[in-house]
Amino acid sequence: MGEERIVQARTDYHRMSLTEEAAGMDPLHLFGQWLDDAQRAEVPEHNAMLLSTAGSASISCRVVLLRQVDARGFIFFTNYNSRKAMDLERDPHAALTFFWPTMERQVRIEGKGEHLPTGESDAYFASRPRESCIGAWSSDQSRTVEDRDAVEERFNRWEERFQGQEVPRPDHWGGIVVKPVRIEFWQGRSNRLHDRIVFERFSDGSWQRMRLQP
Numbered sequence: 001m002g003e004e005r006i007v008q009a010r011t012d013y014h015r016m017s018l019t020e021e022a023a024g025m026d027p028l029h030l031f032g033q034w035l036d037d038a039q040r041a042e043v044p045e046h047n048a049m050l051l052s053t054a055g056s057a058s059i060s061c062r063v064v065l066l067r068q069v070d071a072r073g074f075i076f077f078t079n080y081n082s083r084k085a086m087d088l089e090r091d092p093h094a095a096l097t098f099f100w101p102t103m104e105r106q107v108r109i110e111g112k113g114e115h116l117p118t119g120e121s122d123a124y125f126a127s128r129p130r131e132s133c134i135g136a137w138s139s140d141q142s143r144t145v146e147d148r149d150a151v152e153e154r155f156n157r158w159e160e161r162f163q164g165q166e167v168p169r170p171d172h173w174g175g176i177v178v179k180p181v182r183i184e185f186w187q188g189r190s191n192r193l194h195d196r197i198v199f200e201r202f203s204d205g206s207w208q209r210m211r212l213q214p
Contacts, residue, residue: 013188018195055087079141104188116175125169
C-alpha cells in the first residue's frame with residue numbers, strides 16, 4: 001500500500017461577499033465582472049478553466065483557456081480530433097470550472113458544447129502566432145507518438161511546407177462554444193459559510209436566480 005497522507009491545510013476566507021443585489025439577474029454580465037476583477041488582480045492564467053466531458057467510457061477533465069465569452073456562452077479553440085472534442089461529439093454535455101484562489105472565488109458552469117461557425121474559427125486562427133498555426137497542422141492531438149523527437153520532426157516538416165506562405169486553418173481545428181444552462185458563483189466566506197448564488201436558464205432564455213446553502 002502507498003504511504004498514507006492526510007492534508008491538514010485550511011484557509012479561512014474573508015475578503016469579499018456576494019449579495020443578490022451585487023449578483024443582479026444576468027449571470028454572463030456578472031461573470032464578465034469577475035473575469036475582469038481576476039485580470040486586474042493579476043491572477044495567473046485568469047482565463048484558465050477546467051473542462052469536464054462525459055463522452056467516453058469515463059468522465060474526463062482538463063484545463064483549457066477561455067478565449068471569448070458572449071451572449072452565446074463560453075468559447076475555446078481546439079483540434080476537433082482531440083479527445084475533448086470527440087467527447088463532445090458523442091455527448092455535448094459539458095461542465096466548466098473557474099477558480100481564482102487569491103480572489104476566493106469559483107464559478108461553475110453546466111451546458112452543451114457545439115462548434116463555432118467556420119468564419120469565426122478562421123478569424124481567430126488568423127490572429128494566432130505563426131508557430132501556433134503550424135502546430136495545429138503538425139499535431140494529431142491526443143494520439144500517441146514515439147518520442148519528443150518525432151513531435152519536433154513533424155513540426156519541422158509542416159514548417160517547411162508552409163515556408164513563404166500564410167498558414168490556413170485546418171478543417172480539423174476550430175472553436176467550441178459551451179452554451180450555459182446553469183451558472184453558479186461561489187464566494188468564500190468565514191467559517192465555511194460561503195456565498196453561493198446560482199442561475200438556471202429557462203427555455204425562453206431568461207434566468208432564475210437562487211441562493212444555495214453553503
